[in-house]
Amino acid sequence: MISAVLTTQPVHIIGAGLAGSEAAWQVARAGIRVVLHEMRPDRMTQAHKTDGLAELVCSNSFRSDDAANNAVGLLHAEMRKLGSLVMRAADVNQVPAGGALAVDRDGFSAAVTKALAEHPLIEIRREEIGGLPPEDWGNVIIATGPLTSAPLAEAIRALTDESALAFFDAIAPIVHRDSIDMSVAWFQSRYDKAGPGGSGADYLNCPMTREQYDAFVDALIEGEKVDFKDWERDTPYFDGCLPIEVMAERGRETLRHGPMKPVGLTNPHNPLVKPYAIVQLRQDNKLGTLFNMVGFQTKLNYGAQQRVFRTIPGLENAEFARLGGLHRNTFLNSPKLLDPQLRLRAAPRLRFAGQMTGCEGYVESAGIGLVAGLCAAADALGQALATPPPTTALGALLGHITGGHIETIDAGPRSFQPMNINFGLFPPLATAPTHGPDGKKLRGPEKSVAKKQALSARALADLDGWIGDSLKLPAAA
Numbered sequence: 001m002i003s004a005v006l007t008t009q010p011v012h013i014i015g016a017g018l019a020g021s022e023a024a025w026q027v028a029r030a031g032i033r034v035v036l037h038e039m040r041p042d043r044m045t046q047a048h049k050t051d052g053l054a055e056l057v058c059s060n061s062f063r064s065d066d067a068a069n070n071a072v073g074l075l076h077a078e079m080r081k082l083g084s085l086v087m088r089a090a091d092v093n094q095v096p097a098g099g100a101l102a103v104d105r106d107g108f109s110a111a112v113t114k115a116l117a118e119h120p121l122i123e124i125r126r127e128e129i130g131g132l133p134p135e136d137w138g139n140v141i142i143a144t145g146p147l148t149s150a151p152l153a154e155a156i157r158a159l160t161d162e163s164a165l166a167f168f169d170a171i172a173p174i175v176h177r178d179s180i181d182m183s184v185a186w187f188q189s190r191y192d193k194a195g196p197g198g199s200g201a202d203y204l205n206c207p208m209t210r211e212q213y214d215a216f217v218d219a220l221i222e223g224e225k226v227d228f229k230d231w232e233r234d235t236p237y238f239d240g241c242l243p244i245e246v247m248a249e250r251g252r253e254t255l256r257h258g259p260m261k262p263v264g265l266t267n268p269h270n271p272l273v274k275p276y277a278i279v280q281l282r283q284d285n286k287l288g289t290l291f292n293m294v295g296f297q298t299k300l301n302y303g304a305q306q307r308v309f310r311t312i313p314g315l316e317n318a319e320f321a322r323l324g325g326l327h328r329n330t331f332l333n334s335p336k337l338l339d340p341q342l343r344l345r346a347a348p349r350l351r352f353a354g355q356m357t358g359c360e361g362y363v364e365s366a367g368i369g370l371v372a373g374l375c376a377a378a379d380a381l382g383q384a385l386a387t388p389p390p391t392t393a394l395g396a397l398l399g400h401i402t403g404g405h406i407e408t409i410d411a412g413p414r415s416f417q418p419m420n421i422n423f424g425l426f427p428p429l430a431t432a433p434t435h436g437p438d439g440k441k442l443r444g445p446e447k448s449v450a451k452k453q454a455l456s457a458r459a460l461a462d463l464d465g466w467i468g469d470s471l472k473l474p475a476a477a
């Protein structure tokens, strides 16, 4: 099969991050040659630190791995069914993280790099593509991510006549484990939940009294922030990645109902006193020497971060391996610009993948890379490929990007925003479950759990059907 398709033109993939790496793998699995262009290490972005492919620039978490109850866990399961390289590398590099799938970031990136570098159909070129791809590249995937280099971003903007929308993502600080005071902090996962590779005691928890919490909220609000550059002013935040001090500004209780919620945890140092708020830290590397502050993305300046975060009980002497930071994001107005197969309507030889398309998150970016890879391979083979059904997580995400959003560009400011996968993107069930397996009528929260489980079961069945009926690429299914 491979020799039969060696004569076809290669698929050129620009950007070897989460999306580009997964796309390259899927195209090569289908027996098509790939040229993968990655600008690092010659030119770095503001967030990447290494020359590794699929580098994780912030958190080391792929979030929940629960396919039955959680939409991102379902996305994991679908990607595994489709032979995802990103999921394979994540699975073999997982570190304990309660119900989440978290990875050793260096091991993960090294595994992806090795698999792609050793694939006989993939050529990796370390070069920046500084403008529109040459006309003789007939089948291109652009997966250059939220930090797309300026010359390429400018060329795309000129081609699409759309101004890219920028907003802030903020990096959460990382703390050396041995600088955390364990006479104050303790290990426990919320509700003692043990996830893949976890023990039920994977998070480090720092408790706060009401007085400490109040003072902390004040300090966050008053802390010095990073100066904004002109182009960063008036840029809206994405709600899923709000800086901690912005959350604090939204209301005194906001943090206590968000990343600092004190539920499902008991302080063994003082079991009778319920903490008013809790800061959680999650393991960040395989050795267990580094822990990141969960949900503490921030735009406080470095001095303020050290001062304010060291008021957290247990972190008085914290040594920071990395402090939080600010970064821009770039994404297309995809519902208007892209067709259902992620091709630019104005220039169909150019397909987009990853965060540039308006999905949000590592897993989602890789998932859209996977779909883009399958579509590009089908194009190369002259096959028509139906995209995954909208009832699947991959199809629901694709639907959000290429058409699920109600576009208001003509009526006023554009409203398309990046989105994590969530059950709200799935078409409703024909019949919502009303009774449990025991025949009892379901109520409130039970109903919602049963609905999610039914959506997940439908998604996995429909994906199997799609793989059997539609996915005719060599080796893809």
Ligand SMILES: Cc1cc2nc3c(=O)[nH]c(=O)nc-3n(C[C@H](O)[C@H](O)[C@H](O)COP(=O)(O)OP(=O)(O)OC[C@H]3O[C@@H](n4cnc5c(N)ncnc54)[C@H](O)[C@@H]3O)c2cc1C
Residues within 6 Å of the ligand: 014, 015, 016, 017, 018, 019, 020, 037, 038, 039, 040, 044, 045, 047, 048, 054, 055, 056, 057, 058, 059, 060, 061, 127, 128, 129, 130, 143, 144, 145, 146, 147, 148, 149, 152, 169, 170, 171, 326, 327, 328, 329, 353, 354, 355, 356, 360, 361, 362, 363, 365, 366
């Ligand atoms: C600062 C920051 C923090 C984030 N934190 C998280 C997080 O904690 N969790 C999460 O799930 N998501 C996070 N995201 C969101 C997002 O999911 C990730 O950025 C993800 O890596 C996007 O995948 P991607 O493949 O689209 O882009 P990337 O993984 O960024 O890959 C793009 C690649 O293209 C290369 N490139 C860029 N321009 C060119 C060019 N002209 N020529 C050649 N190569 C080029 C880059 O070097 C890079 O390797 C964060 C984003 C940012 C910016």
